Amino acid sequence: MKKIVLALALSALVTPTFAKEKDSQASRFEKLELFNKVIHIIETNYYRKVNIDKLIDGALKxxxxTLDPHSAFLDKEVFKKMQEDTSGEYGGLGIEVTQKDGVLVITTPIEDSPAEKAGLKPGDKIVEINNESTIGITLDEAVDRMKGDLGTVINLGILRAGERDIRYFDVKRQKIKTKPVKSYAVKDYVVIRLSQFQKDAARHVVRALKKHKKELGKKFKGVVLDLRSNPGGLLNEAVNLSSIFLNDGVVVSTEGRDPKNKEIRYVKKSGHKELDCPLAVLIDGKSASASEIVAGALQDHKRAIVVGTNSFGKGSVQTVSQITEDAGIKLTIAQYMTPKGRKIQALGIKPDVMVSQVEGEFVEENMYDDGGIREVDLRNHLTATVETEEEKKARLKREKIARKKRIERAREINKHIKNKDKDRKYSASEDYQVIQAIKFLNTVNKFKKM
Structure with a gap:
């Protein structure tokens, strides 16, 4: 009797789970059947012949x-480029981009890069690449379009906040060789500006620290670590940089689908240490990824005052997997967390002291048209009739002439603005956020002496 009761109890536990899995499988097969029916209807009824491979690739993309801006299906062409082992040099623009509400947005133009020199700014929306609309394309497709051979020029159509006209920028692709660190001595404080977490970034920070500490001698009061507009980079360098200012403990951990499976990165015990000097970290809305890991670690360990505005909120981990001989996927598999378990993704790092940057610039408005996006601007837009080859060539020629006129008008505006900004040079001693960070560190120093 006991065996029968036990068997019935086990059955009651197992059966619902089994039933749910069975229902889930049935639902999946129904959806796949729906997908197959839709493809069949398109293939047989669409008024033009379709490429089935292209159709399925589009469905996969x-x-x-539906997942997130950083996950993507890598088709044959994109995956091949990722897997190529070539000794040739490829040119870049020096911008970090993301997608917001389906629109391509510049997160950060890297300092001294072709993009920054051309006049591109954080928050600029890229609506055209080489006169083709970016509407409807994935982030990876957009990035792929912007890559090219060294020395070649790309034209970007930009919509800037507060403006209605599209601006056009010609940017020459170059090998991106940025100086990861720029440093200054301001009021007996060392200000270290890190533009990107590239290889040996932490070593360059240490070199700058030693140089200025030697120059200041006993006057040295503390450090301002400037991570504003820093789009991130190598995780190892984020750990290395944090380890300069921390003695021990966790720098960052990752949480995957199973919260129990965590990867933890700890402070490195070896290397140069700055454990006692007052420290402020500057961040803003363009500080992302590795920048947020460092700011979060130093904040959680109460090692630094974080000053500025809320950071970008890129706290996810991606991996690339090959799924067929010539295709792959890039999938988000985990999230970064600060030492205290705070998630960075979409939330960012909130400063201890909120200080906005003061802007003294005013944009001159030059209105030519309403700047709106029309059906003809849409990628793969449908033409009113089935065109002959001659009609298609004539239409493309007309569109090209019209765009050329718009570009020429926009260049007149850009030329005026670039000439106005050309002679402006960065000065740490006049940077409002830097000065505020130093004031807070001065306050800390005074309290320590009391």
Whole structure:
């Protein structure tokens, strides 16, 4: 009797789970059947012949767009470029981009890069690449379009906040060789500006620290670590940089689908240490990824005052996997967390002291048209009739002439603004946020002496 009761109890536990899995499988097969029916209807009824491979690739890309901006299906062409082992040099623009509400947005133009020199700014929306609309394309497709051979020029159509006209920028692709660190001595404080977490970034920070500490001698009062507009980079360098100012403990951990499976990165015990000097970290809305890891670690360990505005909020981990001989996927598999378990993704790092940057610039408005996006601007837009080859060539020629006129008008505006900004040079001693950070560190120093 006991065996029968036990068997019935086990059955009651197992059966619902089994039933749910069975229902889930049935639902999946129904959806796949629906997908197959839709493809069949398109193939047989669409008024033009379709490429089935292209159709399925498009469906797969759309699937990943329902996940997050950083996950993507890598088709044959994109995956091949990622896997190529070539000794040739490829040119870049020096911008970090993301997608917001389906629109391509510049997160950060890297300091001294072709993009920054051309006049591109954080928050600029890229609506055209080489006169083609970016509407409907994935982030990876957009990035792929912007890559090219060294020395070649790309034209970007930009919509800037507060403006209605599209601006056009010609940017020459160059090998991106940025100086990761720029440093200054301001009021007996060392200000270290890190533009990107590239290889040996932490070593460059140490070199700058030693140089200025030697120059200041006994006057040395503390450090301002400037991570504003820093888009991130190598995780190892984020750990290395944090380890300069921390003695021990966790720098960052990752949380995957199973919260129990965590990868933890600890402070490195070896290397140069600055454990006692007052420290402020500057961040803003363009500080992302590795920048947020460092700011979060120093904040959680109460090692630094974080000053500025809320950071970008890029706290996810991606991995690339090959799924067929010539295709792959890039998938978000985990999230970064600060030492105290705070998630960075979409939340960012909130400063201890909120200080906005003061802008004294005013944009001159030059209105030519309403700047709106029309059906003809849409990628793969449908033409009113089935065109002959001659009609298609004539239409493309007309569109090209019209765009050329718009570009020429926009260049007149850009030329005026660039000439106005050309002679302006950065000065740490006049940087409002730097000065505020130093004031807070001075206050800390005074309290320590009391």
């Amino acid at each position: 759309g699937m990943f767009q």
